[in-house]
Amino acid sequence: MTNTAPRRRTGRPIKTDRRARTLDDVAAERQPRAASYCRVSTGEQELGIEAQTQVVTAYCAARGYELTGAARDNGTSGMVSPGDRAGLSALLDALDRGDYDVLVAARLDRLTRDPRGLLELLDRSEAHGWHLAIVDYGLDTSTPAGRLAATSIAAASRFVRDSIAADTTRALAVTRSRGTKLGRPARPETIIAGRVAVAHRRGGMTLGGLAAQLDDSHPRHDGAAWTPSSARRAGLAAIQADDPTLTQHDAKHIWGELHSAAIRERRGETDDIRAAS
DSSP, X not given: OOOOSOBOTTSOBOOOOGGGOOHHHHHXXXXXXXXXXXXXXXXXXXXXXXXXXXXXHXXXXXXXXXXXXXXXXXXXXXXXXXXXXXXXXXXXXXXXXTSOXXXXXXXXXXXXXXXXXXXHHHHHHHHHTOEEEETTTTEETTSHHHHHHHHHHHHHHHHXXXXXXXXXXXXXXXXXXXXXXXXXXXXHHHHHHHHXXXXXXXXXXXXXXXXXXXXXXXXXXXXXXXXHHHHHHHHHHHHHHHOTTOOHHHHHHHHHHHHHHHXXXXXXXXXXXXXXX
């Protein structure tokens, strides 16, 4: 069989750069090979996988792609990096090897919910010469317009995500400044242990002593050992539980005064003893 590939003057074939080939170039020689990717967050959503597969199959048929490969990830979050998902990672390796020409997904959030993840996929596809098609956005990165649109979507998503994070941070800072306690309410057994901690703290016990005392009298529900910091948190929770009008700042002030008062009282007793002697 005669090799018709272009040759240099040395007689050796010139290597073709996959990165420079569009799907139209591929279609001129053969039917482009496509691979589908489907993902659901929980393993019970099999209907979701079937629905995604139907969308991808119809898309490939309309575009004239030969759907020759498929991968899926069940019970996987869209925030997990593409390279850290078993199904998608293996498919990306196959695309890099040239087994397929285009990766097709029914929706962008099936591939990634992280703008950085989309940018990584775009960079990887460009570096290895395969293309990305996302049905719900009508994206096809084999064209300059498709690549521009994909990059714009990733940038806009990143902007929105960063803006939401900044607004949330500011709102939490305002809430904390007002003394509002954030997070889940303390468990009843934690409040009971906290009341014991308050009583012993009022008597001047150190935080390390509180932790040891609670380990003996009120073991934690999760089986973990009490620490000085967790004993302090339990005490603060008990103070606020006994007076819901108190802010977290107020509770911290009361907790500090408990130990300070005990120290002052001990110093007063010591001074009385010295005076009597």
